Amino acid sequence: MAQKMNTRKPDYSPYVKKFWKYFLMTFGGVLLFFLFASWGLFGSMPSFSELENPESNLATEIISSDGVVIGKFFNENRTPVKYEDLPPHLVKALVATEDERFYEHSGIDGRRTLSASLSLGSRGGASTITQQLAKLLFHGEGSRFLPFRIIQKAKEWIIAIRLERQYTKNEIIAMYFNKVDFINTAVGIRSAAKVYFAKEPKNLTVDESAMLVGMLKNPSLFNPLKREEKVRDRRNVVLKQMEKNHFLTTAQKESFQAKPIKLTFTPEKYNEGTATYFREYLRDYMKSWVKENKKEDGSDYNIYSDGLKIYTTIDSRMQLYAEESVKEHLANLQQEFWSEMKKNKTAPFVNIKQPDIDRIMERSMRNTERWRILSESGKDEEEIKKSFYIKTKMTVFSWKGDKDTLMTPYDSIRYYKHFLQPGMMAMEPQTGDVKVWVGGIDYRYFQYDHVGLGARQVGSTFKPFVYATAIEQLGMSPCDTIIDGPFMIRKGRHNVTEDWEPRNSDHKYRGMVTLKKALALSINTVSAKLIDKTGPDAVIDLVKKLGVNSDIPSQPSIALGAVDMTVKDLVAAFSSFANQGIYLKPQVITKIEDKNGNVIYEPKMESRDVLSKDIAYAVIKLMEGVTESGSGGRLRSQGGGWKYNRVTGYPYVFTNPIAGKTGTTQNQSDGWFVGMVPNLAAGVWVGNEDRSAHFRTLASGQGATMALPIWALFMKKCYNDTSLNVSKESFEKPKDLTIKVDCYTPPSRRANDSISKDSTAVKQEDINNTDEFGL
CATH class of the missing domain: 1.20.5 (Single alpha-helices involved in coiled-coils or other helix-helix interfaces)
Structure with a gap:
């Protein structure tokens, strides 16, 4: 069966x-x-509120009066930009390269995720732009440990979905571009565009946009400063993706791919760029400001991460012209200094003995970072000193560019003491707005600010204060006469401890002279006679009212400039004469805004009446004589003079009214010039770091040679830029002027007057022999 x-x-x-x-x-x-x-x-x-306001470490911008960002304070150099300010091709390059289905998914691209999972990542990652933003905003790069990676991936997906629900696609694109790091101090697309191409994002070309998007895959690997060929290849991949997604035609793609990488690298570091000394002054200013100005919740502002906008009075054009003028003149003047020092065995020091040099050098060594670090590490003084005599590789400053060399730290300190340093400030007399601030020649190597910090002896630039006091106290005028002859102030008078007999530098006496001629030729005996009549305290009182903070001894010798002042204080005091006797405290900030554009601070102008309009105008007329026929006469020179003038651009041939004063201190340690036109006052100091280092000859070391040419070069540039509207007009004459300022000279006495039209006319010989010694 x-x-x-x-x-x-x-x-x-x-x-x-x-x-x-x-x-x-x-x-x-x-x-x-x-x-x-x-x-x-x-x-x-992250909470809902955190997603509304994701933490963004925003740089504080320093903005010039003409709207240029001249610097930033930052932990991360990020400045936000709106979607509307992004060029369309930049957005297309990002989408085509990083997330082709960006406008179709809701934060997670399921198709790419599945593909990446099946291929174990061999076909590329699956992270969308939104996921990348989530990673950037809230939990960084994550861990390499697999369980943690899974957890963090899950969090990334959740955050991405929340971002998509909370923000539009355009907002996500903008947030992403504002957050990504392009290295080399560039965080965010706006910083990247400025650092690599010196332009705003909206002005980026297609190939430039493709390069920046290409960097996002691995900024360190695709660093355009180090791997140009790799960056070019990666850029071309981005361009190919744009063609694939129909954002470019084949012809356009090939045209852009053929272009070389062209950078305009402008790193935004604190010690590079323009107005570096001003920015450091502003940083210190802001440190005090944040202590006195709190947020609404009582917390402190953070100038490195709160994204403030500091609107300053600095004019970026004038600042550039000032820095260029300093470089043009000092690069040449420094060569003259090197030439003088060749035969000086104690260079750069002059007329001091070895023990004094040793003291200067040891003090300088103790002030170095090397000494501080070694001292904190427990080294004794002998060990530290020995380290200064061991040769080491270093990069040093030179006017021909940074120079790599082998040198002992001791020799490098002495090398740097050879360099002439400048201090220059310009301000508007009628507003107090500071337009220019040049504190040195290169902040990377010389970090002492010679505008706000460096008080130096002012020499004969102090004399206008003596003359102003005499006009006010004694009722004198520029046309009044006084005898230039031997003069002595006896012991006991005006706190003089021994008989004081000032002498003119050329050992000449000119007899009867007007005050205008006396100031033009900077005659020492006349200044001494005037302060003897007014008393030193009256002069000091005036100077203090004009904003000078220095300690000034009550001695007649101050009449010749034995007074230390900063460039900032001196220029502000001189500006008061151009502002009809009203002192305005220099202003560097117009307003400060928070990251949302709300004004959180506007300074109040500090002013006071110091002199009458008549007296201020009389002092202006006195100082006009300096530039017409005195030590400042080379401003109007048709040529000739010292050979160095031709190198720096003489003749200047200014024809407009200029009020000014030169100054030179003992042994040519300091050279000064302050010059004013009706709407701009600028002062320049030039000298070495140590007063014992200086020119040996008066021809090279006087203020008319060291400082005046910088002022002249600067003003030439300002006048050439008509958008600045720097005045060439006469100073405003007060109505019903009671002080005689126009001194008539008969025709028979004008034989040698090729410049001036009044009795201050002097021979060129007198100009050449003028000396601005303080003592």
Whole structure:
């Protein structure tokens, strides 16, 4: 009998039940996993408010009066930009390269995620732009440990979905571009555009945009400063992706791919760029400001991360012209100094003995960072000193560019003491707005600010204050005469400890002279006679009212400039004469805004009436004589004079009214010039770091040679830029002027007057012999 066939079907139900059991368990586990992650059980998750206002470490911008960003304070150099300010091709380059389906998904691209999972990442990652933003905003790059990576990936997905719900696609694009790091101090697209191409993002070309997007894959690997060929290849991949996505035609792609990488690298570092000394002055100013100005909640502002906008009075054009003028003149003047020092065995020091040199050098060594670091590490003084005599590789400053060399730290200190340093400030007399601030020649190497910090002896630039006091106290005028002859102030008078007999530098006496001629020729005996009549205290009182903070001894010798002042104080004091006797405290800030554009600070102008309009105008007329026929006469020179003048651009041939005063201190340690036109006052100091280092000859070391040419070069540039509207007009004459300022000279006495039209006219010989010694 045939065996009966078994027709019963296999029972798969246990397997099906197990499948659904495990499926539901897995699904439930995954669901719980994501739920727990969203609740923050695997680590903190951003709140809704955090997603509304994601933390962004924003740089504070320093903005010039003409709207140029001249610097930043930052931990990360990030300045936000709106989507509307991004060029369309930049957005297209990003989408085509990083997330082709960006406008189709809701934060997670399921198709790319599945593809990446099946290929184990060999076909590229699956992170969308939104996921990348989530990573950048809230949890960084993550851990390499697989369980942690899974947890962080889950958090990334959750955050991405929340971002998509909370923001538009355009807002996500803008947030992403504002957050990404392009290295080399460039965080965010605006900084990147400025650092690599010196332009705003909206002005980026297609190939420039493609280069920046290409860097995002790995900024260190695709660093355009180090790997130009790799960067070019990566840029071309981005351009190919743009063609693939129909954002470029084939012809356009090939045209852009053929272009070389052209950078305009402008790093935004604190010690580079323009107005570096001013920015450091402003940093110190802001440190005090944040202590006195709090946020609404009582917390402190952070100038490195709160994204403030500091609107300053500095004019970026004038600042550039000033820095260029300093470089043009001092680069040449420094060569003259090197030439003088060749035969000086104690260079750069002059007329001092070795023990004094040793004291100067040891003091300088103790002030170095090397000494501080070695001292804190426990080294004794002998060990530290020895380290200064060991040759080491270093990069040093030179006017021909940074120079790599082998030198001992001791020799490098002495080398740097050879360099002439400048201090220059310009301000508007009628507003107090500081327009120019040049505190040195290169902040990377010389970090002492010679505008706000460096008080130096002012020499004969102090004399206008003596003359102003005499006009006010004694009722004198520029046309009044006084005898230039031997003069002595006896011991005991005006606190003089021994008989004081000032002499003119050329050992000449000119007899009867007007005050205008006396100031033009900077005659020492006349200044001494005037302060003897007014008393030193009256002069000091005037100077203090004009904003000078220095300690000034109550001695007649101050009439010749034995007074230390900063460039900032001196220029502000002189500006008061151009402002009809009203002193205005120099202003460097017009307003400060928070990151949302709200004005949080506007300074109040500090002013006071110091002199009458008549007296101020009389002093202006006195100082006009200096530039017409005195030590400042080379401003109007048709040529000739010292040979160096031709190198720096003489003749200047200014024809407009200029009030000014030169100054030179003992041994040519300091050279000064302050010059004013009706709407701009500028002062320049030039000298070495140590007063013992200086020119040996008066021809090279006087203020008319060291400082005046910088002022002249600067003013030439300002006049050439008509957008600045720097005045060439006469100073405003007060109505019903009671002080005689126009001194008539008969025609028969004008034989030698080729410049001036009044009795201050002098021979060129007198100009050449003028000396601005303080003592």
